[in-house]
Amino acid sequence: MKRLIALLGAGLLTAGAVLVTSVNAQAAECRSGYFCVWTHANFDGMKIDHSGDDRWWEGNMSNQDSSWANHGTSGPGVPDHVKVYDGRELLGAVTICLAPGQEVGYNAGANDRGSSHTWSVRC
């Protein structure tokens, strides 16, 4: 009986370790209060983080964006969603819109299209 309990304990420890690993692998590295954009999928490549709007993404990010994370501060009436636009100066279509806390490792429709973004109260 003692041996069975020891085995069960080991099994629980293993399950816990797997859970921690998968959570870490999915969490994007992006400071609280910021919207982060990466040039590659799965939060890789070059990163630019923004606490405010940017209506003119620089050439090394414009049409290079492949993953996104909204770690903005949320609250009643706070513009906590992020809209990414096809063109600079918030022109053209919204390629992707992120709710507060949302992380997108890849999106085929939005990939390599964004050129500006703004914080908004909704999508």
Ligand SMILES: [Ca+2]
């Ligand atoms: Ca890219």
